[in-house]
Amino acid sequence: MRRSYRMMIPAIVSLALALSGWGARALELPPLIPREVLFGNPERVNPQISPDGTKLAYLAPHEGVLNVWVRTIGKTDDRVVTSDRKRGIRVYFWQEDSEHILYLQDRDGDENWHLYQTNVRTATTRDLTPFEGVQAQVIATDPQFPDEILVALNRRDRRFHDVYRINLKTGAAELDTENPGDVAGWAVDHRLQVRAASAFTPDGGMLIRIREDARSPWREFLRWGPEETFGGIVGFTPDNRGLWLISSVDANAARLIEVDLATKKTKVIAEDPQYDVSSVMIHPKTRHLEAVQFIRARREWQVLDPSLRADFERLRKERDGDFSVVSRDREDRTWVVSYLVDDGPVYYYIYERATRRLGLLFSSQPALERYRLAKMQPISFTARDGMTIYGYLTLPVGVEPKRLPMVLLVHGGPWARDVWGFNAMVQWLANRGYAVLQVNFRGSTGYGKAYLNAGDREWAGKMHTDLIDGKNWAVAQGYADPKRVCIMGGSYGGYATLVGLAFTPEEFACGVDLVGPSNLVTLLRSIPPYWAPIKAIFDKRLGRVETDEEFLKSRSPLFRADQIKAPLLIGHGANDPRVKKAESDQIVRSLRARNVPVTYVVYTDEGHGFARPENRLDFFGRAEEFLAKYLGGRFEPWRAVPGSSAQLQ
DSSP, X not given: OHHHHHHHHHHHHHHHHHHHTSHHHHTTSOOOOOHHHHHSOOSSEEEEEOTTSSEEEEEEEETTEEEEEEEETTSOOOEXXXXXXXXXXXXXXXXXXXXXXXXXXXSXXXXXXXXXXXXXXXXXXXXXXXXXXXXXXXXXXXXXXXXXXXXXXXXXXXXXXXXXXXXXXXXXEEEEEOOOSOEEEEEEOTTSOEEEEXXXXXXXXXXXXXXXXXXXOOEEEEEEOTTSOSOEEEEEOTTSSEEEEEEOTTSSSOEEEEEETTTOOEEEEEOOSSSOEEEEEEOTTTOOEEEEEEESSSEEEEEOSGGGHHHHHHHHHHOSSEEEEEEEOTTSOEEEEEEEOSSSOOEEEEEETTTTEEEEEEESOGGGGGSOOOOEEEEEEEOTTSOEEEEEXXXXXXXXXXXXXXXXXXXXXXXXXXXXXXXXXXXXXXXXXXXEEEEEOTTOSSSOHHHHHTTTTOTTTHHHHHHHHHHHHHHHTTOEEEEEEEEEEETHHHHHHHHHHHHSTTSOSEEEEESOOSOHHHHHHTSOXXXXXXXXXXXXXXXXXXXXXXXXXXXXXXXXXXXXXSOEEEEEETTOSSSXXXXXXXXXXXXXXXXXXXXXXXXTTOBSBOOXXXXXXXXXXXXXXXXXXXXOOOOOOOOOOTTOOEEEO
16 A cells, blocks of 8 residues: 555646646756856856966855955966955956955945955955945056055045045055045046046036146036936046047937047047947057947947957857957956856956967856756837837746746846846746746836936836836737746846836736835935935936925835735845835835735845845745745755845844
8 A cells, every 4th residue: 555655646746737737848847957056156257367467366265255366377376365254255356566456345235345455475465445334436546556546435424435545555545536525436547647527417417527637626528418328437538638438418329439628529439329338448558449349139349449350250259159358468468258148157268369369267157057058038029108128038948938937037226237148047047947038128228318218207107017018028929827927126126026016916926026125215215325426316217305205105115015915025135225124124014914925034144135145045045935836836945054144024
């Protein structure tokens, strides 16, 4: 009897799965990719060549977190030089002397970044900005001044960042340029002098000031209105007599232009009628323009310097991925090149310009190469008001793409966009059997000012109906089962999740909200003090809290919490300086008072997102079981992660 009973179990399970309409398809999916591979530390990432071309630095785990490692080029003498033990280093770069690494680190996600200096020979580290509660922003270094760095600090007034000149030998920091109270960004000429500043005007436009030298008074140079795209100063021309700017003035999309400082004569250098300039490549020594990147469906380069054409042609032929030159030596002899693909890790190469020889350094996560990953397809659809909306669709491997459970994954910002390429969350969801839809709703950046401005004051309005129209498009195409769609996202995407469940409660089977605001009034009243210079952007594009409180409440899911009925999972960092934990606290209280199922996890050592791999593994493990419960996908069981600071609340 016992043996017969055991033999019946597979048959019973198979029958149940077949009746669900899911199990037969699930059996065709490739093996589960462990969460550790997707959300743990990469093996090696972000290689940077030293200015003198003799050393290579990269990030790799040490003591469980990412630290900076260094090797001599041509040797295998890799050694770890930094000693972070908690959050891991994410932002670092070489000092101009090629003997030190500089990196930024905050405390438990508070975003009060300190600038640290590490000697690569002795591995000794010191804090160059040891000021409690102060945020450091690196402004500039220059090879002609290898012992100096310009850093902006809100040391004098937490609302404004002044520029300090730090001596990299002694550590002495001296005030260089004081913020008059509205400057959001600084620009430096090729003598390491602060000579340009950008500020937002009260109506949300931009003002650019310049001065002749560090002792001269500031004067207004250019001003553009609030209808223009985000843009600003790229840098000074090689002779210091002009500025390169990204601006949409007199165009729909942001162009790269050059403006003469004396005459204001303007020259257009690169443009596209629909897509904004994304990034600019400038020679590290001569400072001349070399190439411009546009992000259309994928990243595309426009070469400006003819001497680079053969190099770019060589790089394009190496593999089917979007390449970028991520680092190079001062003499421009050796490049570090990255290739972003949609179905594998990031690949890094060393490129020798003289011989055009390209050699693989490493990939970010070789373990991913053992698994079948999904392809990301650029898509577009027509919104209900006739506007064309763009995005990406990823379908799981190995199953028929019909009536699948789907996750609508909403990007943050909202003044940002989704792009083509490997995305750990997307691959995780697709591997579990979900179609994944990413919508660059109106208000997303990169598509020109008409697209951006169409999102003004449309939080929970047309920005949300774009998401619903995207979902309906996927259903109409036959990809998605309308009854099994979850909405998920972080920051603005977390807000969009709450809006989806509160404003359109019939549309989604569940929601996953990471660090999302629930009340736009309390959000705007609690922004970090150093966001004061950019508050005009929120006033224009979201609403002015001083005069539009009722309007903002009408777009806040907290005040429609009584409409939420779908299950909800919320994750938040206790130290989040952008979207305070109180935003999640208040909607959780409201939902629990109404007996709506909500799981709320707080991470005591995180901020606006989860930097520590232990916390990522914990949250996405919980999310995986949550999605499986309400959408029916596959899952790797959640288990307690040693070292995670998760607290169920």
